[in-house]
Amino acid sequence: MRIGVDLGGTKIEAAALAPDGRITVRERIATPGDYDGLLQALPGLIEKVERAAGAGPGPVGIGMPGSLSPATGLVRNSNSTWLNGKPFLENITAALGRPVRVANDANCFALSEATDGAAAGAHVVFGAILGTGCGGGVVIDGKVIEGVNGIGGEWGHTPLPWPQPDELPFEKDWCGRPGCLETWIAGRAGLERWAPKILGRLMSAREIVAAARAGDAKAQECLAQLYDRIARAFAVVMDIIDPDVIVVGGGLSNIDELYDGVRAAWSPYVFSDVIRTRLVKNKWGDSSGVRGAAWLWPEA
Numbered sequence: 001m002r003i004g005v006d007l008g009g010t011k012i013e014a015a016a017l018a019p020d021g022r023i024t025v026r027e028r029i030a031t032p033g034d035y036d037g038l039l040q041a042l043p044g045l046i047e048k049v050e051r052a053a054g055a056g057p058g059p060v061g062i063g064m065p066g067s068l069s070p071a072t073g074l075v076r077n078s079n080s081t082w083l084n085g086k087p088f089l090e091n092i093t094a095a096l097g098r099p100v101r102v103a104n105d106a107n108c109f110a111l112s113e114a115t116d117g118a119a120a121g122a123h124v125v126f127g128a129i130l131g132t133g134c135g136g137g138v139v140i141d142g143k144v145i146e147g148v149n150g151i152g153g154e155w156g157h158t159p160l161p162w163p164q165p166d167e168l169p170f171e172k173d174w175c176g177r178p179g180c181l182e183t184w185i186a187g188r189a190g191l192e193r194w195a196p197k198i199l200g201r202l203m204s205a206r207e208i209v210a211a212a213r214a215g216d217a218k219a220q221e222c223l224a225q226l227y228d229r230i231a232r233a234f235a236v237v238m239d240i241i242d243p244d245v246i247v248v249g250g251g252l253s254n255i256d257e258l259y260d261g262v263r264a265a266w267s268p269y270v271f272s273d274v275i276r277t278r279l280v281k282n283k284w285g286d287s288s289g290v291r292g293a294a295w296l297w298p299e300a
Contacts, residue, residue, distance in 0.1 A: 001055035003046055004294030006105065007031070007038075007064040009080050009132075014045045015287070016053035017294035021116045023287065025052040035086050043095050061101045061296030062092070063108030063289050070150045077154070079133060079174060101296040105129075107144045107153055108292030109249050109282070110137030115295050117283035119245040126243040128155065130230070131250030133189050134182030138241060142298070156182040161232045162269065184229045187251050195222045209255055226252075227261030234262065235269030238277055249282040 001024075002017045008031060015026040027049050032038050046060060066078025068089060075083045093100045103111075110127025119125040119139075127137040136155030138145040145152045159179035160167065170179030173189075184190050187205040196202050199218050203211070211219035234246055252258060259279050267275060282288055 001050075001053055001058045002294035002297050003049060003058055003060045004108075004290040004292070004296075005042065005046065005060065005062040006108070006289035006293060007062060007080075008105075008289075009065065012038075012041070012045060013290050014049045015290045015294065016049050016055060017291060021291070023291070025049050026290070027052070031080075033082065035082050038083075039091055039095055042092060046096065057096075057098055059099065059101070059297035060096060061103070061108075061293035063103055063105040063293040064088070065105055067104045067146075067150050067154075068102060070148070077151075077157075077175070103144060103146070103293070103296055104135070104137065104153065105289050106135030106156075107137035107139075107146065108290075108296070109135075109288045110139045110153070110247070110292070111142075111144050111295050112284055112288040112292030113247045113249070113282055114139040114142060114245075115292075117247065117288065117291075118280045119247045119278075122244040124241055124243040124245075126234075126237050126241065126246045127153075128234070128246060128248050129250040130185060130248060130252035131187055134180075134186040134250075136237070138243075144296075155233070155237065156180060156186070158236070160184045160229060161236050181233050185226065185233055185252075191222065191226055191252070198222050198225075205251065212257075223255075223257065223261065227258060228265045230258070231262045231265035232269050234279070235266050235271075238266075238275070239271050243277055245278045245280060247280050247282055249285075249288055253281050 004015050006013045011028050012031050013028045015023045018024050032041055065080050066075050069076050075086050075088050078084050089102045106129050109129055113119045114125040125139040129135045134156035137153040157180045172178050173180035173183050182189050191205050208219050208222050212223050
């Protein structure tokens with residue numbers, strides 16, 4: 001029995017994953033919001049799941065925002081900034097008294113979908129999370145590619161490609177870099193940030209989609225611009241790793257029109273006369289993060 005933990009900004013979910021991929025038990029708690037509180041809460045949550053599953057201590061995988069520095073072992077690049085600079089893997093391993101594997105949450109999403117989700121069986125998979133923020137993960141032959149610097153898939157903090165005049169000058173993301181993809185193609189950090197310039201008022205992503213479906217021309221323009229920007233972002237991924245499948249997660253993945261919209265827009269940007277990459281919605285939804293964290297232990 002594998003245990004997966006999805007460490008989110010507002011909630012922590014832990015689940016027991018049977019060998020056949022079934023989630024047998026899941027529990028959620030609110031994220032404490034401070035490092036010491038996290039270290040106190042996680043062991044109890046994991047043990048509660050194991051007791052409910054009738055399993056002894058087993059392998060634990062944790063998906064988290066950010067990544068571990070290969071130089072120091074400390075957390076970096078997390079939008080849960082209270083994690084940054086902390087020896088999280090060392091501390092949680094000591095607290096649990098057993099081996100733990102930790103990976104970026106978008107990597108866990110990609111691994112889940114590549115293992116037994118919408119991209120199962122594919123050779124090269126790119127997982128894109130389009131939610132409050134924006135992230136990516138690369139899986140090749142069932143293995144997460146973290147890279148020599150530990151930043152494989154840090155797609156959300158690359159700049160929007162082929163910027164148009166009305167997209168310049170770039171504004172800075174929370175990370176301090178200008179023009180990061182998540183300020184353009186995420187939900188809250190992206191669409192909801194720039195759409196008011198077209199709409200003339202604040203609207204949530206859900207409201208924009210509903211208005212577009214009801215025939216609102218300005219809302220439809222917002223979504224057309226969103227699809228074009230996502231197409232540009234995916235084109236760069238295709239030019240570099242040429243994935244068999246791009247699988248989309250996060251709140252914006254639930255916009256059914258997004259897939260045809262992006263496919264219709266990406267041809268001029270991809271450096272190829274043919275595009276065979278499949279663009280698909282995730283299979284496991286909110287469960288992908290916790291499932292992928294559990295799959296960090298494939299030999300269990």
